[in-house]
Amino acid sequence: MSSDITLTSVQQDTLLQLQNASSLFNRTQDRLNTGKKVNSVTDDAVAYFRSTSLYDRTGALETRKGNIDQSVSAVSAALDATSAVDGLLKQLKGVLEGARGAVLSQRVAATTQFKNIAKQLAQLVKDATYQGLNILTSTTASLSTQFSERTAATLTINGFNLCGTGIGNTNSLFTGATGAFKADGSLNFSNVVLGGPANLGVLGFSALNLTSQLGTITVSLAEQIFGQSDNRIDAAIAQNEAISASLGINVSILQARSTFTADYSVTLSEGGDKLTLADLNTEAANSQALTLRQQIGIQSLSVSGQQNQSILNLLK
Known part of the structure; x- marks a missing residue:
């Protein structure tokens, strides 16, 4: 130690100890203020870079978790819609069964109810949109969720078309009905509750034997038409349940990944803390x-x- 002032060896040792103590004291105060023993690369290069990697990974996973949670909400919105659709389909079934054997005026009123319920069903499906995405109105719609930025772990949910009007649309409610839904959302076989011959074309019964009486239809044939429509409603209920089950499974998968991502992020963060916290x-x-x-x-x-x-x- 160079100085213009001559100090004894004891004084020099004491000053060195004071300087060392001051440096350690400043470091200790820094740790107390930040709560960390590694605040920069100069403190511990290995621990600093390892912890930085863990913290960066934690941040990336937290972003992924946010996206996963949004996907959960999007699919849950669709699931809520299918639950409501189930109730409307059962109302259609109730109206159809109530019209069977009823007088003409009652069947006319039932037809109006049937059409209105069907329109409400179609409108409900269209309203099941989450942030611009509706996976119930188009088979080309899809929801893709990436779980990690380091792997190809992704869940893709393809859309359905519950109110599709195409023939044999396996993603529609009425998969076996020819053009079941009209453009206005009503059903092509709504008038079946009237039980008249004019309904045979849209129901596919044009080849059935009619009586020779003009504008009349046999009771057995009317029952057959009611039964056919009733079966279509039952099939639509079953189809909707299958779609709901598929959506429910996807929600469970997304929720499991969200929980895992949250827990994993905590584990990584704790690992970084072990390297840096004082x-x-x-x-x-x-x-x-x-x-x-x-x-x-x-x-x-x-x-x-x-x-x-x-x-x-x-x-x-």
Whole structure:
């Protein structure tokens, strides 16, 4: 240690100890203030970079979790819609069964009810949109959720077309009905509750034997038409249940991945903390010890100075 002032070896050792204690004290205070023992690459390069990697991975997974949770909401919205559709289909079935054997005026009223319920069903499906996406109105719609930025783990949910008007649309409610839904959302076989011959074309019964009476239809044939429509409603209920089950499974998968991602993020973050966090109890004790060491060093210099003053007094 170079100085223009000559110090005794004891004083020099004491000053070095004070400087070291001051440096340690500043480090301890920094740890107490930040809660970390590794705040920069100079503190511990290996721990710093390892923890940074873990923290960065945690942040990326938290972003993925947000996307997964949005997918859960989108599919849940569709699932809510299919649940409501089930109720409307059962109302259609009730109206159809209530019209069977009823008088003409009652069947006319039932037809109106039947059409209105069908329209409400179609409108409900169209309203099941989440952030611009509706997976119940188009088979070309899809929801793709990526679970990790490091792997190809992805869940893709293809859309359905519950109110599709195409023939043999396996993704529609009425998979076996020819153009079941009209453009306005009503059903092509709504008028079946009237039980008249005009309904035979849309129901596919044009080849059946009619009686020779104009504008009449046999009771057995009317029952057959009612039975056919009733079967179509039952098939639609079963189809809707299958679609609901598929959506429910996908929601469960997404929720499981969301939970895993949340737990995994916590594990990674804790791993980073183990590399960087300081033991505050230890650092607090160190702070007290260093403060005491500084006080002792200062007192030691004071005593040394007093000794030199005594020597000076003897020389006078």
